[in-house]
Amino acid sequence: MLKVTCAIIELHGKVLVTQRSEFMREPLLWEFPGGKLEQGETEEACLVREVYEELNIHVRPLKRLTPVMHQTKNHLIELIPHICTYVGGVIHLLEHIAFEWVDPSALQKYNWCLPDVPVVEEYLRLKKMT
Numbered sequence: 075m076l077k078v079t080c081a082i083i084e085l086h087g088k089v090l091v092t093q094r095s096e097f098m099r100e101p102l103l104w105e106f107p108g109g110k111l112e113q114g115e116t117e118e119a120c121l122v123r124e125v126y127e128e129l130n131i132h133v134r135p136l137k138r139l140t141p142v143m144h145q146t147k148n149h150l151i152e153l154i155p156h157i158c159t160y161v162g163g164v165i166h167l168l169e170h171i172a173f174e175w176v177d178p179s180a181l182q183k184y185n186w187c188l189p190d191v192p193v194v195e196e197y198l199r200l201k202k203m204t
């Protein structure tokens with residue numbers, strides 16, 4: 075099983091969403107930044123590392139949401155979301171092709187990677203927006 079963390083990064087009431095490039099798996103779909111958990115790494119350390127590697131910003135994990143299991147053609151993925159707060163740094167896109175700071179009420183308009191759909195729903199329930 076592939077464990078993948080993803081960061082719902084909050085700043086001033088908005089949330090950061092990123093678009094995968096045409097060269098990544100799941101091309102052009104929107105996701106929360108993150109990536110694969112390395113051997114012996116905590117979920118929180120993985121998030122902090124991946125977000126810095128992909129976007130050049132620092133985040134602090136605040137709250138773990140419910141993991142989502144998803145079977146792709148080749149792997150079983152466990153997507154593990156954490157709400158994070160932005161700590162600092164300027165966004166430089168190192169892997170994605172686009173990012174947006176989005177009002178939570180607009181999150182459902184994006185073309186999400188499939189496993190992210192229940193993550194968005196849980197986040198909106200938590201924010202009492204559904």
Ligand SMILES: Nc1nc2c([nH]c(=O)n2[C@H]2C[C@H](O)[C@@H](COP(=O)(O)OP(=O)(O)OP(=O)(O)O)O2)c(=O)[nH]1
Pocket residue numbers: 078079080098099100104105106107108109110111151153187188189190
């Ligand atoms: N990062 C991330 N990956 C997601 C999300 N939703 C989702 O289905 N995925 C899938 C896409 C990929 O198959 C897998 C994670 O791969 P990745 O390419 O982002 O991870 P990584 O940075 O560690 O990968 P790499 O450097 O080894 O290529 O999880 C999401 O919200 N964030």
